[in-house]
Every structure is written in structure tokens, then in C-alpha cells.
Amino acid sequence: MVAEQRFVIHKHAASTLHYDLRLEAAGVLKSWAVPKGPSTDPREKRLAVEVSDHGLDHIDFEGRIGDGYGKGGAIVWDSGTYRAIDEELSPEAALERGHLSFWLDGVKLRGGWTLHRTGRPGLKARWLLIKRRDEAADARRDPVSTRPESVRTGRTLEDL
Numbered sequence: 001m002v003a004e005q006r007f008v009i010h011k012h013a014a015s016t017l018h019y020d021l022r023l024e025a026a027g028v029l030k031s032w033a034v035p036k037g038p039s040t041d042p043r044e045k046r047l048a049v050e051v052s053d054h055g056l057d058h059i060d061f062e063g064r065i066g067d068g069y070g071k072g073g074a075i076v077w078d079s080g081t082y083r084a085i086d087e088e089l090s091p092e093a094a095l096e097r098g099h100l101s102f103w104l105d106g107v108k109l110r111g112g113w114t115l116h117r118t119g120r121p122g123l124k125a126r127w128l129l130i131k132r133r134d135e136a137a138d139a140r141r142d143p144v145s146t147r148p149e150s151v152r153t154g155r156t157l158e159d160l
């Protein structure tokens, strides 16, 4: 059984620019803030800080967040489906244990990735997001700099 679930990466200009990776799991969007965004180079380990779960209705969100936490613009930088690569555990169980390998089928990102928790569980837990070595790995690609636009509307953060 290969369950496909949705993912989104929001590019979010809050107090500091970051990329929010959100994976649909157990009826919510499990979320990490990735300051530098994902890399397609397997040698790059990107810090991913665990943040609050979001509701599934947030998956298409694009626009300006008003006052309060997260104030600023957000666009759908990438979206698509993902599936766990190791079928032993559900994604939510794998995340509880602090290690999930998954395959992304997005517009800008494709291939295998690993999320690995390096500290204690909980909000603000530090994880590493690393591209797996497969045919979609490419050290020369850098979609974070070459593809700034929304895959939903073509807008950039500056257009909001």
C-alpha cells in the first residue's frame, strides 16, 4: 500500500524569510520552517525547525498574514504529493521516531528526501532536511534562487 498525501512549501516573508515545508499526515499539515529552503544537493544539510501543525485548509494559502505571529506575505512555492519511501511505518509514526524518508512529486522538487530529528522532540525541535542520492539529486540546480515564483499563481512575494 503506497499512500500518497499532499505537501506544500510556503515561501514566507515573516520577520525573516524562510520556507515552510508542510506534509499532510494524520489529518493535519506537519510543518517545519527551513531558513535556507530545500537543496537538491545531497551534500547540503538544511536546518528545519519544527513548528505548529497547520490545518489542511491552509495548504493552498497564498497572501498576506496580518497582525501577530507569522505576519508577512506567503506564496505556494511548491506543491504536489509525497509518499513514504520505507513502508514499515506510516509517515506520522516515522516522524514520531524522528526519521522519515519520503519521495516528493512537486513542480520544482522531485525525488527522495530525508527529515532527521537531531534534538529532543517538540515544538522548535531541530531537524535536518537532506536530499537523498538518487537520479533527481543535482548539485547544480538551485530552485530556491532560480525559481522564486508561486507554482499556484506565478506571483512572487514582491507581487503580493
Ligand code: MN
Binding pocket: 012, 014, 018, 019, 020, 033, 070
Ligand atoms: Mn512560516
